[in-house]
Amino acid sequence: VSVESRHRLVYPTYKMGNISVIVSSLCFIMQDAFDVLAEHFEFNENKGHCLAFMRASSVLKSLSYTIRNYRDLEGLACLGPQTKAVIQVIRHCCVIFISCSQLYFLFTSIFGVGLKTAEKWYRKGLRSLDEVKADTSLRFTKMQKAGLLYYDDIISSVSWEEAKAVGQIVKDACRRFDPDAAVVITGGFRRGKEFGHDVDFIITTPENGKEVGLLQKVLSELTYQLLYHRPHSFSHPYSIAQVCSESPTNLMSMDHFEKCFAILKLKKELVSSKQSEKDINGKDWKAIRVDLVIPPMNCYAFALLGWSGSRQFERDLRRYANVEKKMLLDNHGLYDKTTFLSAKTEEDIFAHLGLEYLDPSERNA
């Protein structure tokens, strides 16, 4: 059995017939296989299969013990018929799982390039970033142009120190307009991760409605730092009917807040551990991916919960609300039939759901 992961061939010892390695990492073989299949079905827009495999992978990730043989897998929750079938296949055949993401990873790692575009480029015979850049028949979006321009910086992960420095810049810009503005780092960093692929922010004002237009003001304040931005504004107002029509199993929980996916320039001198660093070209800054989300105060707790992740945790929480409580949870609110259950804090939301409060650091599913 050979299982490849995103970036490299993992456990090459499998190929050498190292039985003990196979047995002690059975869990990882399965997990990788499930991840690959989840991605395959996401790509083919089969949500049911995709979620089934994501869940199975997540279950394996959460185990506190080591799976040593197939019997250990038998009683596990969330291993449905599809996943059981896959386990059987791995058990009895020699299977190689290669996901499209391994073929296309180089391209999908460019900011602004999704699987569809990556596949198109791959089919054209393109195999490297240089070939992509040199192909004059390609029409890049603004986002992709920025993605190519700042590729090396964006692909390198953001440290907590860098995130804090970006946080200070964003805070300063917001406070110049509203000294009471709340600026919170969400996403992986709020869950206590030391590195991330971007820095996520929730920004709001204590008074409902005062947040309107804040994003534009903040962006205009960041003239020096703003390398790229694409503000999202939704022309249609948000309504409960719309939430109800959107599937709660949506892979990406879209919301209708003012938001912006940006790239900011962070001076290395602002990061204490990197103060005197310059690269060979004398570049003394790093491009950092930043997500800014501006919910109104009455949605603040829901937006905070929704943007703190992890994605799997969000999916599971929404599914729990839906299946167990017959409620609808999303980034805007919690609805019991058509009643909006208000919440000032995340604790309130957990309480509405009848769940014990989980600290963000416990949401790394």
Ligand code: TTP
């Ligand atoms: P990410 O920033 O993609 O993920 P992360 O911060 O957990 O990890 P990374 O270090 O790779 O950045 O998303 C953060 C959370 O925001 C995630 O739970 C999903 C949520 N989210 C939405 O709710 N709606 C959106 O449109 C997007 C892009 C994210």
Ligand code: MN
């Ligand atoms: Mn993030």
Ligand code: MN
């Ligand atoms: Mn990410």
Ligand code: MN
């Ligand atoms: Mn993000």
